[in-house]
Amino acid sequence: MTALIIGSMLGSSVVLSPGLNAGSASWLTVITGLAMASPMVWIVIKLTGDYPGKTLVEINDVILGPLCGKIFSFMYLWYFFHLGAIVLRDFGDFMSTIMRVTPPSVFLLITTALVAYLVRNGIEVMARCSLIIVIFSFLLLPLVFILVSNNIDLANLLPINSIGAGEFLKANYEVTIFPFGEIIVFTMIIKSANDYSKIKRSIITALALTCMFGTIFNVYVISGLGNNLATATYPGYEVIRRVDIFGIITRIDVVGATADLALGVLKASVILYAVALGIAQIFKLRSYTSIVLPLGTLMFLLSLIQFNSSIENFIFHERTYLYYAVLFQAFLPALTLTIDRIKKALAGRTARASA
Amino acid sequence: MRILHSYGKFTTIKVISLVLILMFALGGCWDRNELSSLAIATGAAFDKPQSKVGIDMTTQVINLDTLAPVAVHSTIAAPPYWNIKTTGQTVFDCIRNASQQSTHKLYWAHNQIIVFSEDLARESGVRQYLDFFLRDAEPRVSTWVLVSKGKASDILEMESKLEPIPAVNIASLIENRKYTGKASAVDLYEFSNRMLSEATAPVMSLIELVDENDEKIPLLSGTAVFNQDGKMIGTLNELETRGMLLAIDQFESGLLVVEAPDSKGQLGIEILNSSAKIKPQISDGRLKIKIDIKVSGSLGDANCYVDVLDENTWNSINQRQAEAIRRDILLSLKQARTLKADIFGFGDAVYKKYPQEWKKMKPDWEEIFPSLEVEIEAQTTLVRPNMILQSIKGKKEG
Numbered sequence: 001m002t003a004l005i006i007g008s009m010l011g012s013s014v015v016l017s018p019g020l021n022a023g024s025a026s027w028l029t030v031i032t033g034l035a036m037a038s039p040m041v042w043i044v045i046k047l048t049g050d051y052p053g054k055t056l057v058e059i060n061d062v063i064l065g066p067l068c069g070k071i072f073s074f075m076y077l078w079y080f081f082h083l084g085a086i087v088l089r090d091f092g093d094f095m096s097t098i099m100r101v102t103p104p105s106v107f108l109l110i111t112t113a114l115v116a117y118l119v120r121n122g123i124e125v126m127a128r129c130s131l132i133i134v135i136f137s138f139l140l141l142p143l144v145f146i147l148v149s150n151n152i153d154l155a156n157l158l159p160i161n162s163i164g165a166g167e168f169l170k171a172n173y174e175v176t177i178f179p180f181g182e183i184i185v186f187t188m189i190i191k192s193a194n195d196y197s198k199i200k201r202s203i204i205t206a207l208a209l210t211c212m213f214g215t216i217f218n219v220y221v222i223s224g225l226g227n228n229l230a231t232a233t234y235p236g237y238e239v240i241r242r243v244d245i246f247g248i249i250t251r252i253d254v255v256g257a258t259a260d261l262a263l264g265v266l267k268a269s270v271i272l273y274a275v276a277l278g279i280a281q282i283f284k285l286r287s288y289t290s291i292v293l294p295l296g297t298l299m300f301l302l303s304l305i306q307f308n309s310s311i312e313n314f315i316f317h318e319r320t321y322l323y324y325a326v327l328f329q330a331f332l333p334a335l336t337l338t339i340d341r342i343k344k345a346l347a348g349r350t351a352r353a354s355a
Numbered sequence: 356m357r358i359l360h361s362y363g364k365f366t367t368i369k370v371i372s373l374v375l376i377l378m379f380a381l382g383g384c385w386d387r388n389e390l391s392s393l394a395i396a397t398g399a400a401f402d403k404p405q406s407k408v409g410i411d412m413t414t415q416v417i418n419l420d421t422l423a424p425v426a427v428h429s430t431i432a433a434p435p436y437w438n439i440k441t442t443g444q445t446v447f448d449c450i451r452n453a454s455q456q457s458t459h460k461l462y463w464a465h466n467q468i469i470v471f472s473e474d475l476a477r478e479s480g481v482r483q484y485l486d487f488f489l490r491d492a493e494p495r496v497s498t499w500v501l502v503s504k505g506k507a508s509d510i511l512e513m514e515s516k517l518e519p520i521p522a523v524n525i526a527s528l529i530e531n532r533k534y535t536g537k538a539s540a541v542d543l544y545e546f547s548n549r550m551l552s553e554a555t556a557p558v559m560s561l562i563e564l565v566d567e568n569d570e571k572i573p574l575l576s577g578t579a580v581f582n583q584d585g586k587m588i589g590t591l592n593e594l595e596t597r598g599m600l601l602a603i604d605q606f607e608s609g610l611l612v613v614e615a616p617d618s619k620g621q622l623g624i625e626i627l628n629s630s631a632k633i634k635p636q637i638s639d640g641r642l643k644i645k646i647d648i649k650v651s652g653s654l655g656d657a658n659c660y661v662d663v664l665d666e667n668t669w670n671s672i673n674q675r676q677a678e679a680i681r682r683d684i685l686l687s688l689k690q691a692r693t694l695k696a697d698i699f700g701f702g703d704a705v706y707k708k709y710p711q712e713w714k715k716m717k718p719d720w721e722e723i724f725p726s727l728e729v730e731i732e733a734q735t736t737l738v739r740p741n742m743i744l745q746s747i748k749g750k751k752e753g
Contacts, residue, residue, distance in 0.1 A: 098492055158707040227551035228496075228544065231489070242544065244497055 005206035033175025116296035181329035188274035394459035398522025482585030536609030554702020598687030620659025
C-alpha cells in the first residue's frame with residue numbers, strides 16, 4: 001500500500017515537477033506543500049478510519065443518504081475520471097515531445113491498454129507492481145544524482161527568499177493540489193489493505209518518502225539547471241539530458257523517461273481502478289472488471305480530445321485545475337466529514353463517545 | 356515447445372498471437388531513423404546574410420563513404436565532409452531547406468559546434484539563432500558555441516590536419532584549451548544560463564584562421580563578450596581570458612610565464628590546481644567584491660639559471676606566481692569595466708547573498724559594475740621543481 005501511494009504521488013509529478021516556479025527556493029515547496037496538504041490527508045484518514053472496509057462511495061451513502069450520497073459519489077468519480085485522462089495526456093504530451101512523428105494517440109493507446117490490463121488483474125497485482133517500480137525509481141534517484149553531480153552547482157539553491165511570500169504560497173498551493181491532494185483517490189482503495197490498523201502509518205510513511213524523493217529531486221533539478229530552469233518545459237527530464245560523463249555515458253534520458261512512464265502507468269491504474277470500482281458499487285455490479293475496458297477507452301478518448309495542444313494542458317492546469325481540484329480534494333470531503341460529525345453529535349452522546 | 360505443451364493448447368495459441376502482435380509493435384515506431392538515411396551534422400555556421408532578411412547557414416555533415424578510407428589510407432580526393440549552404444527565414448527553415456539539396460535528412464544529436472561570424476554577432480546578435488538548438492529535442496546543450504573572426508563558413512572549410520572533420524577538430528581544440536587557459540570554452544547550456552541571468556554577460560570562445568604556407572590553420576584564442584541582448588560588444592585577449600577563467604573558477608591548467616628572481620630570464624610555472632570564490636561583502640552600505648583564489652603550480656621550465664634549493668629564490672618565484680595571477684585577473688577586470696560587461700557574475704553572487712539589496716542595484720548594475728571595489732586575494736603554492744633542482748649553468752653565470 002505504501003508503495004502504491006508513493007507511486008501515484010510521484011506519478012506525473014516527476015515529469016511536470018510541480019512547485020518549481022518558486023525560483024531558487026523551489027526545493028522547499030515540496031516540504032511546505034505537504035504541510036499545507038496535511039488537513040486533506042487528515043480528512044482522508046478520518047473518513048476511511050471511521051468506516052473500515054468501505055470505499056468513499058459506500059461512505060457517502062452512509063453519511064449522506066442514498067440519493068445525496070450518490071450525487072456526491074458521481075462528482076468524485078467524474079473528478080477521478082478526468083484526473084486519469086489528464087495524467088494520461090501529460091504522458092502523451094511528454095512522449096510526443098521526445099518522439100515527434102509518432103502520433104500521441106499511439107502512446108496513449110498503448111499506455112491505456114497496459115493500465116486497463118493492470119486494473120483488470122486487481123489491486124493485489126497493482127500493489128506488487130508498484131513495489132517493484134517504486135524501488136526501481138528510488139534506486140534510480142541516487143544513481144542519477146551521482147551522474148549529474150558534475151553539472152550541479154549548489155549555489156543555485158540560493159537565495160531562499162528570491163520571491164515574495166505570495167508567489168511562494170502559490171507554488172506551495174500547486175504542490176498541495178498536485179500531487180498531494182490527489183490522495184483522495186485512495187479513499188476508494190484503502191479498504192483493500194491487508195492490515196487495516198497499519199493504514200494510517202503507511203499513508204504517513206508514503207507521504208514522507210514522497211516528500212523526501214520530491215525534495216531531493218527538486219534540489220538536483222534546481223542546482224543542475226541554474227537559470228535554465230525558468231525556460232525548461234520538462235525540468236526533470238532536461239537535467240537528465242545533461243548527463244555527460246567523459247563523453248561516454250551520455251543521453252541516458254531514456255532511463256529517466258522509462259521510470260517516469262512506469263510511475264505514470266501506476267498512477268493512472270490507481271485512478272482507473274478507483275473509477276471502475278466506484279461505478280460498480282453505485283450500480284451494484286457483481287464485479288468491476290467488466291467495465292474496466294469501456295472506462296479505459298473513454299478515458300483514452302477524453303485524454304485525446306480534451307486539449308488541442310500541450311500548452312492548453314499547461315494553461316488548464318495553471319488557471320483551472322488548481323482551483324477545480326480543490327473542490328474534490330478538500331471542500332467535498334470536509335463537508336462530508338462535517339455532516340458525519342454533526343449527525344453523530346445529534347444521534348446522541350453514546351454514539352459520540354464511540355466515535 | 357515442451358514448456359508450452361505443459362500449459363495446454365490454449366496457451367500455445369495465446370503465445371503465437373502475442374508474437375504476432377509484438378511483430379507489429381516491435382517493428383519500431385514512426386520515429387525510427389536508419390543510419391543510411393541520415394546525414395550526421397557536426398557543425399553549424401552562421402554568417403551575415405547576403406540579402407537583407409533571412410539567415411545564411413552552413414551545415415557540416417559527415418560523408419561516411421569517404422570518411423572510412425581516410426582512416427585507412429588518405430589517398431582519396433573527396434573530403435570526408437560536406438558543407439551544405441542554405442538560406443531561410445529561421446534556423447529551422449534553413450535546416451529543413453537542406454533537404455532540397457541533401458538526399459539524407461540532417462541529424463543533430465552529434466552536432467559539435469555552432470560558429471557565428473563576428474560581424475553577425477556584433478550587428479544582429481546571436482539570440483535568435485540559438486532558440487532552435489535549445490528547443491528541439493535532437494541537439495544537445497553541450498554543443499560548443501564560438502565566434503569567428505572572418506567568415507564563419509570558412510572555419511568549417513579549414514585544413515584539418517590530425518582530425519578529418521573540421522567541426523570535430525574545433526571541438527577538440529576547445530577541449531584542449533584546458534592546457535593553456537587562453538581561450539574560453541562555452542557550451543550552449545552555459546551561454547543560455549548566462550543570457551538568462553539578470554546580470555552576467557554571456558561569453559563565447561573566439562576562433563580565427565591564420566594563414567600558414569597558404570594553408571588555413573585554426574587558432575583558438577581569447578573570448579568574445581556579449582551584452583544581455585546577445586550582441587557581441589568586445590573581446591578579451593589571451594591574458595584577459597585567463598584572468599576571467601581564474602576568477603570564475605573555470606581555469607583548469609595553463610602556463611604562467613614570469614620573470615626569474617634575478618631578472619636574467621623567464622620561468623614557466625604550470626598551474627596544477629586552482630579554485631576561486633567570488634564573495635560579495637556589504638559594509639557601511641558599500642558593496643565590495645572579494646575574489647579569493649587558491650592556486651598551486653610547479654616549476655615547468657626556465658630559460659636561465661635558477662637554483663631552487665635557495666629558499667629565497669623559491670619563495671620569490673612563488674610570489675611572482677601570485678603576482679602573475681593578480682595581474683591577469685586585474686587585466687580581465689579592466690577590460691570588463693571598459694566593456695561594462697559583468698563577465699564574472701558578480702551580480703549573481705550579490706543576488707545570491709544579498710537578494711534585497713540586489714533589487715535596488717539591479718536597474719543600474721551596468722553603471723555600478725565598472726566602479727565596484729574589487730579585492731583579489733591570491734594564495735599560491737609552488738609545489739615542486741620536477742626532475743632537476745638546478746638548471747644547467749652557463750660558464751659566465753653565477
